[in-house]
Amino acid sequence: MGIMAEASAVDAYFETTLGVEDPVLTRARERARAGGLPDIAVSALQGGFLALLVRITGARRVLEVGTLGGYSGTVIARALPDEGALVTLELDPHHADVARAVFDDAGVSDRVEVVVGRAAETLPRLDGAFDLVFIDADKPSNATYVREALRLAHPGTVIVVDNVVRGGAVADPGDTSATAVGSREVTELVAAEPRLEATALQTVGAKGWDGFLLARVVA
Ligand code: SAH
Numbered sequence: 001m002g003i004m005a006e007a008s009a010v011d012a013y014f015e016t017t018l019g020v021e022d023p024v025l026t027r028a029r030e031r032a033r034a035g036g037l038p039d040i041a042v043s044a045l046q047g048g049f050l051a052l053l054v055r056i057t058g059a060r061r062v063l064e065v066g067t068l069g070g071y072s073g074t075v076i077a078r079a080l081p082d083e084g085a086l087v088t089l090e091l092d093p094h095h096a097d098v099a100r101a102v103f104d105d106a107g108v109s110d111r112v113e114v115v116v117g118r119a120a121e122t123l124p125r126l127d128g129a130f131d132l133v134f135i136d137a138d139k140p141s142n143a144t145y146v147r148e149a150l151r152l153a154h155p156g157t158v159i160v161v162d163n164v165v166r167g168g169a170v171a172d173p174g175d176t177s178a179t180a181v182g183s184r185e186v187t188e189l190v191a192a193e194p195r196l197e198a199t200a201l202q203t204v205g206a207k208g209w210d211g212f213l214l215a216r217v218v219a
């Protein structure tokens with residue numbers, strides 16, 4: 001077995017053994033597929049990580065950039081306390097419709113607001129503060145999204161930027177795709193920003209080889 005197939009099998013082992021995906025989340029994935037959405041939501045185990053991050057940080061207000069069919073949004077919203085809130089931004093009105101149906105089904109609609117539009121245009125209209133920001137939309141805009149997240153943050157806010165590795169593209173100087181360039185830009189921005197302390201973790205599993213930036217607002 002190749003490393004990617006083995007990594008997928010390990011994901012399947014932990015996913016099943018830990019039971020991280022319950023019927024609500026399985027239905028969320030099915031609704032997204034039935035709606036013709038791309039299969040690019042976080043994996044079940046990555047979702048488990050996001051849920052724990054919400055709990056560990058004690059986040060009450062969470063911002064998500066890139067809703068898709070509401071899989072990660074459902075994970076986040078369910079991990080919030082009763083008075084918690086998720087604001088999630090999505091460009092595609094059809095994705096937003098599927099997500100709203102998923103949030104209804106999960107019983108979290110009362111704590112989720114879906115904002116439709118280009119995030120670069122909707123972010124400046126938002127008011128903070130958010131305790132946790134999950135950035136997972138168009139990768140070339142990641143630096144813009146981190147700048148906006150900083151505006152909407154308070155000391156202690158945690159920022160996660162998904163998909164900064166993309167099969168190693170970020171560290172391949174020969175890869176000048178907008179995605180790879182965007183990943184380098186956001187990494188350099190985070191490195192140069194004294195308000196942020198950050199690390200990056202690679203992941204391997206059901207979603208292939210990728211990874212995320214994890215940052216915390218210091219001041
Ligand atoms: N967070 C989701 C996956 C998001 S996929 C999950 O894990 O379940 C990325 C989403 O970002 C797609 O739905 C895409 O339509 C959306 N997107 C792409 N460009 C965008 C933009 N400029 N503004 C807002 N959303 C955007």
Ligand code: DHB
Binds near residue numbers: 041162
């Ligand atoms: C893609 C986007 C994502 O957010 C992700 O987690 C995986 C893939 C994509 O656009 O291909």
Ligand code: MG
Binds near residue numbers: 040041042136162
């Ligand atoms: Mg992603």
